Amino acid sequence: MATPASPAPQLIGTKLSDFSYTDRSAVRVVAFNAAGEVAIIYAKRDGYYKLPGGGIDPGEEHEEAAIREMKEETGALIKIRSTLGCVATTEEYRNKLHQMSYCYVADVIDDSGSPSLTESEVNDGLSHVWLSVNEAKSKMAEAEPRSELGLYIKERDIYLLEEATKRADKGGD
Numbered sequence: 740m741a742t743p744a745s746p747a748p749q750l751i752g753t754k755l756s757d758f759s760y761t762d763r764s765a766v767r768v769v770a771f772n773a774a775g776e777v778a779i780i781y782a783k784r785d786g787y788y789k790l791p792g793g794g795i796d797p798g799e800e801h802e803e804a805a806i807r808e809m810k811e812e813t814g815a816l817i818k819i820r821s822t823l824g825c826v827a828t829t830e831e832y833r834n835k836l837h838q839m840s841y842c843y844v845a846d847v848i849d850d851s852g853s854p855s856l857t858e859s860e861v862n863d864g865l866s867h868v869w870l871s872v873n874e875a876k877s878k879m880a881e882a883e884p885r886s887e888l889g890l891y892i893k894e895r896d897i898y899l900l901e902e903a904t905k906r907a908d909k910g911g912d
């Protein structure tokens with residue numbers, strides 16, 4: 740699978756030279772509903788907010804993964820704004836993981852579905868909420884994660900939401 744052209748990644752964490760990392764590629768989605776609100780996911784157990792998204796399955800295209808993850812985590816069907824492409828990326832080093840996250844902007848086609856969360860996601864207390872961009876940014880910034888993972892996710896997704904909304908304001912379908 741070819742990696743789409745994307746902006747230079749924002750580095751999160753520190754790469755240790757004497758460390759062996761597992762590589763992972765993931766997508767994040769900033770999806771706008773008809774009211775101009777975006778979905779964010781609340782992780783109740785660890786006390787942070789994040790963008791919808793997750794790992795890219797083997798052989799799966801980035802946009803397919805974004806659509807799948809949005810459906811799984813919020814129940815919403817989306818259309819990626821393909822003219823924008825990947826609007827932001829992060830390169831993350833945490834624990835034994837090296838992750839590249841690719842962020843896409845989308846529009847909601849149908850939000851009448853229900854999430855289909857994994858057992859782990861249910862145990863983490865994941866739920867989604869639709870908020871204005873400014874409210875979403877505030878919720879994410881004000882959250883006080885109770886885990887190291889939550890701190891990494893907070894930094895990553897605040898950056899991605901900011902970059903995605905800058906690009907979304909410039910248009911694209």
